[in-house]
Amino acid sequence: MKRSFLLLSFLFLHILSYTQVASQSTIEGVVRDARTEEPIAYANIVVLGQDTSWGEVSDFEGYFTLSLPVGRYELKASFIGYQEVWKTDVVLTSANSTLLEISMEESPFNLDEVLVRPLIDKRKTKNNFSLLSSRLLSMEEANRYAGGFDDPARLASAFAGVSSKVGTNGISIRGNAPKYLLWNMEGVEIPNPNHFANLSVFGGGGLTALSSQVMDNTDFLTGAMPASYSNALSGVFDLSMRTGSHNTHRHSIQMGLIGLDAASEGPLGKRNKSSYLINYRYSTLAAVQSLLPEEAQGVKYEDVSFNLSFPSLARGTIEWWGLGLRDRSGQKAVTDKQLQFYKQDLQEQQVNQSMAASGIKYLKFFDGPLQQVLRTQVAFSLTKTDLQTSSLTPDNLLEDENEILDQQMNIHFISSLSSKFSQQHVNETGLKVRLLGYNLALADAIVPGVLNSVVDRKGQSTLATIYSNSSFALSARSTLNTGVSFQYFALSQECTLEPRLAFSYQLSKSVKAGFGYGMHSRIEPLHFYFSQDILGEPQNKRLKLAKAHHLVFNFQWSPSSAYLIKLEPYFQKLFDVPVTSESQQSFINIENDWFLNEKLLNSGGGRNIGIDFTIEKYLKNGFYGLFTSSLFDSKFNIAEGTWLDTRYNLQFVGNILLGKEFELGPAGRKSVNINWRTTLLGGQPIRRVDEKGSLESDEIIFIVESRYDDRLNPSLIHHFTANFLINRPKVTHALSLKVLNVGGYKEFLGFRLNRIKPGIDTYREALVIPNLSYKISF
Structure with a gap:
């Protein structure tokens, strides 16, 4: 770590020695209709807040180029018959042109003076059918905000209604389990896109495989989702990759304490604006090994992502995108008997994981009065977890403990x-078919050294969805979105019909209110369906999907273009939740129980009720901030019995994030950005331990297996980010320091049996993750 720090320090001092003034750079963009994605020709694009007015007009294909000095800008796009759009926080560096996609909404009515206000781009999601419980998440924010760590999931944990931990980026949305979150990439459901996925918690991982170098802005939805989203119970990450530059070749290399990152993009042909974009990352975490827990020693991971774009092909576009990762981790058993405090110290483990997803999509525009757009895509995704665990015997010999092949x-x-049936009515109707192939082999040792098969199954199944969304502009002030999703899961032979509804009303120029409803469902991890009975036959193939009714109310007030205040009360009723027949555990509380082998019943229920509050100040005059708080109650029951706390019922979560950007020297040539975030989490519910029974059985036994009737103290966690940017002609240098859990909070990881001093220990670890990095773009 010392050598890495010295090398980065040398590079930092080296770039400071240059005083040459940075040259201009360019903003490349395209203007499209928000509903149909048709390019808008001759739209006006103007740079706001400058002494000298810069502007441009989009060409016949909607493209435009602006040449500007480096810095941070706000743009305004306008066109007759469309609502004005303000694009904020547009960062322009000397090495790279900035790529923008501006989506404009047609105005079906003549807006009166009370309603004339431009649409702030950061407040509008990319999915136009989403009216509430959603927000746009930018990769620039993931890089700038403390705690973001270039990770969409960790950034989302700063938003209202979301809670997370330091050791994993699995997020709980409004009291729901992380496994109920849907990850969408370019419209395709993909496996959990995180390194070391599903090991500590289903639905989470350690670090994201989504590079900020290639990711576009992301929609994050937390409830009452539109009908185009199926197989999602708690929320959605709707991800997409940006398009590479079609004018110039751009490259960047970043090295830091947690690895090496390289990216490249540029034109494939100048005539049709084709482009490529690729990023590769490799890490051993070697520089920060001393700060990680022992089981993280020897961790290695790598990932790659790419996007190839071929526009203007017979009024259509073809794109080929892909994402892949590979991980290796493990731990060695402690052979010194004086240091074998816990059973975990005796374990030796090796884990190999991989994930990939790729798709080819075709976008076709049709001439005609309906202005129809056809989107078609063929894709594949795969994931593999291969884990073996052994344990030391008293003679220091290894014997098998468990195995996972998923x-x-x-x-x-x-x-x-x-289809745009009229200026007041837009509809999207679609079909999704997913063929699921699986090879599952899970075994656990009931008798030491002898593995007993829990799951052993190969085969395939199908998950199919038909949906339709309609958006109606009822007046200049009101919008009504309706939809329905029909889903069929062949494995359980179950059909679900899920209605969706959202309404929004503009009360005044700065105030908007609305409500939304949706019924949602999600399948469980596949291995639970194939857990074997005593005859070796699957006992849960007819398990129903867990379902939920979402009801959300929304109130938004924008006192100015730089501020947003939002209040969202919500209620969720979960039903058909799987429950274990013997131990009576609800799947709402299941985190990573790979070897659970019981008959499952759909007799569980859940209830989440709460209110989310947000005050956000967008970056203006160098200052920005975010305050969020959530008060909620998350309960579960079994067979309509007593309501009990779920393990995610923290009851309150609060975040305060403050940042300041300083410009140094000539405008835009050097800048420093400092950001701090503090998170307050309510006490985590935990189960009470039966100390006597645990000592007698040599394993942790809870007084009541299914009840979380004790609670930890509230926790305070701090994160810090600092970025230093230097623009030189055609080259940009960036030095960053990002620290997760800068205060060293010790996170609760469970209870452990102490083998040397017999008793029950509360096991905690202070996981501090620093990343000092240097990046050069050219």
């Missing part, structure tokens, strides 16, 4: 047709 490959076919 291998899945999916083939996706997706097609949707968007």
Whole structure:
């Protein structure tokens, strides 16, 4: 770590020695209709807040180029018959042109003076059917905000209604389990896109495989989602990759304490604006090994992502995108008997994981009065977890403890047709078919050294969805979105019909209110369906999907273009939740129980009620901030019995994030950005331990297996980020320091049996993750 720090320090001092003034750079962009994605020709794009007015007009294909000095800008896009759009926080560096996609909404009515206000781009999601419980998440914020760590999931934990931990980026949305979150990439459901996924918690991981170098802005939804989202119970990450530059070649290299990152993009042909974009990352975490827990020693991971774009092909566009990762981790058993405090010290483990997803999509525009757009995509996704655990005997010999082989490959076919029946009515109807192939082999040792098969199954199944969304502009002030999703899961032979509804009303120029409803469902991890009975036959193939009703109310006030205040009360009723027949555990509380082998019943229920509050100040005059708080109650029951706390019922979560950007020297040439975030989490519910029974059985036994009737103290966690940017002609240098858990909070990881001093220990670890990095772009 010392050598890495010295090398980065040398590079930092080296770039400071240059005083040459940075040259201009360019903003490349395209303007499209928000509903149909048709390019808008001759739209006006103006740079706001400058002494000298810069502007441009989009060409016949909607493209425009602006040449500007480096710095941070706000742009305004306007066109007759469309609502004005303000694009904020547009960062322009000397090495790279900035790529923008501006989506404009048609105005079906003549807006009166009370309603004339431009649409702030940061307040509007990319999915136009989403009216509430959603927000746009930018990769620039993931890089700038403390605690973001270039990770969409960790950044989302700063938003209202979301809680998370330091040791994993699995997020609980409004009291729901992380495994109920849907990850969408370019419209395709993909496996958990995190390194070391599903090991500590289903639905989470350690670090994201989504590089901020290639990711576009992301929609994050927390409830009452539109009908185009199926197989999602708590929320959605709707991800997409940006398009590479079609004018110039751009490259960047970043090295830091947690690894090496390289990216490249540029034109594939100048005539049709084709482009490529690729990023590769490799890490051993070698520089920060001393700060990690022992079981993280020897961790290695790598990932790659790419996007190839071929526009203007017979009024259509073809894109080929892909994402892949590979991980290796493990731990060695402690052979010194004086240091074998816990059973975990005796374990030796090796884990190999991989994930990939790729798709080819075709976007076709049709001439005609309906302005139809056909989107068709064929994709595949795969994931593999291969884990072996052994344990030391008293003679220091290794014997098998458990094995996991979870291998899945999916083939996706997706097609949707968007039609504008009138200026007041837009519809999107689509079909999604997912062929699920699986190879599952899980075994656990009931008798020491003898593995007993829990799951052993190969085969395939199908998950199919038909949906339709309609958006009606009822007046200049009100919008009504309706939808329905029909889903069929062949494995359980279950059909679900899920209605969706959202309404929004503009009370005044700065105030908007609305409500939304949706019924949602999600399948469980596949291995639970194939857990074996005493005859070796799957006992849960007919398990129903867990379901939920979401009801959300929304109130937004924008006192100025730089501020947003939002209040969202919500209620969720979960039903058909799987419950274990013997131990009576609800799947709402299941985190990583790979070897659970019981008959499952759909007799569980859940209830989440709460209110989310947000005050956000967008970056203006160098200052920005975010305050969020959530008060909620998350309960579960079994067979309509007593309501009990779920393990995610923290009751309150609060975040305060403050940042300041300083410009040094000539405008835009050097800048420093400092950001701090503090998170207050309510006390985590935990189960009470039966100390006598645990000592007698040599394993942790809880007084009541299914009840979380004790609670930890509230926790205070701090994160810090600092970025230093230097622009030189055609080259940009960036030095960053990002620290998760800068205060060293010791996170609760469970209870352990102390083998040397017999008793029950509360096991905690202070996981501090620093990343000092240097990046050069050219």
